[in-house]
Amino acid sequence: MSTRLLLAIDEQWPTRPDCPWVLLGDDGQPVSEGHSEPRHWPAAAECEVVLTGPQCLWLEVPLPRGARRDLPRLLAYALEDRLLKDPDTQHLTLSHRRPADDGERDLAGVLVVARDRLRQLIAQLTAIGRPPRRVLAEMQTAPAGGEVWQLSLSASGAILRSSPNAGLAVDGDILAPLLSQQAATARAANLAPTRIDVRLTPGLAAPDLAALQAETAIPMQVAVPYLWWQGADRKATNLLQGEFAFRDNGSAWLLKLRPALALGGGALAVWLLANVGEVVWMKHRLGQIGERIERIYRSSFPNAPVVAPAAQMRQQLNLERARHGLLRDDDALSLLAQATEALGTDAVDGVAALRFEEGRLDLTLAGPAAARAEAVVGLLASRGLLANLRQDGSTTHLLLRRENLQ
Numbered sequence: 001m002s003t004r005l006l007l008a009i010d011e012q013w014p015t016r017p018d019c020p021w022v023l024l025g026d027d028g029q030p031v032s033e034g035h036s037e038p039r040h041w042p043a044a045a046e047c048e049v050v051l052t053g054p055q056c057l058w059l060e061v062p063l064p065r066g067a068r069r070d071l072p073r074l075l076a077y078a079l080e081d082r083l084l085k086d087p088d089t090q091h092l093t094l095s096h097r098r099p100a101d102d103g104e105r106d107l108a109g110v111l112v113v114a115r116d117r118l119r120q121l122i123a124q125l126t127a128i129g130r131p132p133r134r135v136l137a138e139m140q141t142a143p144a145g146g147e148v149w150q151l152s153l154s155a156s157g158a159i160l161r162s163s164p165n166a167g168l169a170v171d172g173d174i175l176a177p178l179l180s181q182q183a184a185t186a187r188a189a190n191l192a193p194t195r196i197d198v199r200l201t202p203g204l205a206a207p208d209l210a211a212l213q214a215e216t217a218i219p220m221q222v223a224v225p226y227l228w229w230q231g232a233d234r235k236a237t238n239l240l241q242g243e244f245a246f247r248d249n250g251s252a253w254l255l256k257l258r259p260a261l262a263l264g265g266g267a268l269a270v271w272l273l274a275n276v277g278e279v280v281w282m283k284h285r286l287g288q289i290g291e292r293i294e295r296i297y298r299s300s301f302p303n304a305p306v307v308a309p310a311a312q313m314r315q316q317l318n319l320e321r322a323r324h325g326l327l328r329d330d331d332a333l334s335l336l337a338q339a340t341e342a343l344g345t346d347a348v349d350g351v352a353a354l355r356f357e358e359g360r361l362d363l364t365l366a367g368p369a370a371a372r373a374e375a376v377v378g379l380l381a382s383r384g385l386l387a388n389l390r391q392d393g394s395t396t397h398l399l400l401r402r403e404n405l406q
Helices: 071-082 115-127 172-188 209-216 248-256 258-264 266-300 309-323 332-350 367-371 373-381
Strands: 004-009 019-024 030-036 046-051 056-064 090-099 105-114 132-137 148-154 157-163 166-170 195-200 220-222 351-357 360-365 385-392 395-402
Touching (some): 046 115, 071 090, 172 209, 209 220, 332 373, 373 385
Parallel strands (some): 195 220
Antiparallel strands (some): 056 105, 090 105
């Protein structure tokens, strides 16, 4: 029996080496599935990867009608002002091409992934005898939308599909305001969906659909479960093209030596994954976070210029919160809630007075709260808040404000 091993690999792999997997038989149905580290993956004739969450970006760009020559250069030029980094550092894969509404151009769908990330992934999987034949993007393999949008939720986040040619990775923490913004944009273009179907990974708790429906003004319902591997069929676009194309001859010897690698090279592979892999991965982590913020911002606010995406995203989310009657993250009550959580039970009798002025919360601490003030400052700082202490005689003041991202 010919089997395929599908791996759902997130942004943390291989720093966190365990991942969901499913072993598919000839009929495309699961033979077994699990969640484990590489040494517990089952043997299979082929290995394929689904990159989950926001590791990929899916965009549509206009191209001259019928243009075929030097397509990579044309795509890179078209994407130049829509990417955070130089297009030369990104691997571009054409997913589809269709006529534009103006009748004079084509719209080309492009899947974008960091070249270094893809190179690292292939090298590490090949080193442990699992060279991938295909690498797919979850935002394309997740159920597609149309008149009914599809929202697929898993432990790693959410994928919103508003059409067969569009997909957006959504951070679960900002799901409501982003859905609201996407719905408003669609409504302004007379493209609002009739309904949003919510698909949940088995075992995942459902979000508050009533609150999401109130945010978007679009009916919502729970649909059939989301099984991440079901869309990984032969129709999905393989990112392994061009310089990353799978070559049988180049990796056949590795497949033949798999038993030897498992016995003699297992320890080395584990060491590489745990050490070298972590060093290489962390080198790119900061850049990926910046890219992720910009991708989400550009997808959510396509007509806004990008200067400082983290700060702009916070500003836009605060505007959305205010528009829906919610607190801003730098509101006095929001800051007080953070301080109260950090102080714990000491907050009951530990806050003698408070004052809020120009975005800064000033708490006068007393008793046990004053005694552990330095620990509280460290805890608040780890949550992205600017916190410091001021001594006024024998009185301790905790000064707290939201960090100003640039």
